[in-house]
Amino acid sequence: MHTHTDPNQNSNVPMPEIVFTGCEVLAAARAKTQAQARPAAKKKARSKPAGRRIVKVGGRRVKTIDVHAHCVIPETLALCGRSLEDQRGPGIDEVGARRIREMDEQGIDMEALSINPFWYRTERDLAAEVVRIQNEKLAEFCATYPDRFVAFASVALQYPDLAVQQLVDGVKRLGLRGAAVGASVAGEEFSDPKFHPFWAKAQELGVLIFIHPQSTPDLANRLRGNGWLANTIGNPLDTTIALSHLIFEGTLDRFPKLKICSAHGGGFLPSYAPRSDNCLRVAPDMDTGVKLKKKPTEYLRDMYYDTLVFTSEALRHLAAEVGSNRLVIGTDHPIPWQSKSVDHILKAPGFSAKERRMMLGETAAKLLGIDPVVR
């Protein structure tokens, strides 16, 4: 267990008075669904419930899709000796009324749920059990609210052969839309050949892999002190290192159709991308012999990123480096990094209506196999 690496850890968050178990959440969710299914109210309740913000661009309704939304299953936290109090985010254990109300306020039609990996250092049987429980629960949540949630499978990436099975099972049997992973696996880089079978299977299935960093525990000593630097800097750095290895070690050349989406706008990499195109010119002695098919920065345009970059200027620059067709909403819900993800895209100057619609939901709909039309 490496609790110090969890960016969501916060012992200062007050505990809710009542902690719902997964089953209680599900029971409440089912009760709510049944209540909504009264024939006369059914259609109206589904298309425009009270309090739900409806997002339009150029007069056209857009189904807004958030690829970066967290949840936890208390049962699997407990299996790994963790507890809900260590998790940041009010209501992170709930996939139900509260979450949907908050989505409605922000104007988020659908969330793609993911669970941050905390099982990469556990032994095989336990990792298998954690993933089994989580993926079945995620599938239940999605089945309960099919017009509000899809989910990424959890995978035990430290056992790549098992992770391949879990990905196939999650996608084919449970209807999950891809997998959520960290940005390294217990100290090993995603570019390590041991992970090739996993990337190969993800490419074959054509499903999205959502990279969410887990800080940089190797730097824990330097990230102490004020500013929550293990997260503030540690998380975007973790993503930056992961993507740089995938580029420079030729992993993205080996799996050119692999669909990767990184949280937090890809971390620091798109902010300072051109340095990657100049490093081996300056220091040819640092070239290990990996022959890349493209300039390093060109690979940035082959991947996807969420829009959790806070300002219009940051969004403009991210789009300039990777392409607006590579951007999808990321809210980090229910962790309160921001509450204006939709306005962030609607109000940023310089984008066409088509680009805004793509960022708000059309691109994510394609990646996640979601009907882009609100019905």
Ligand SMILES: [Zn+2]
């Ligand atoms: Zn997050």
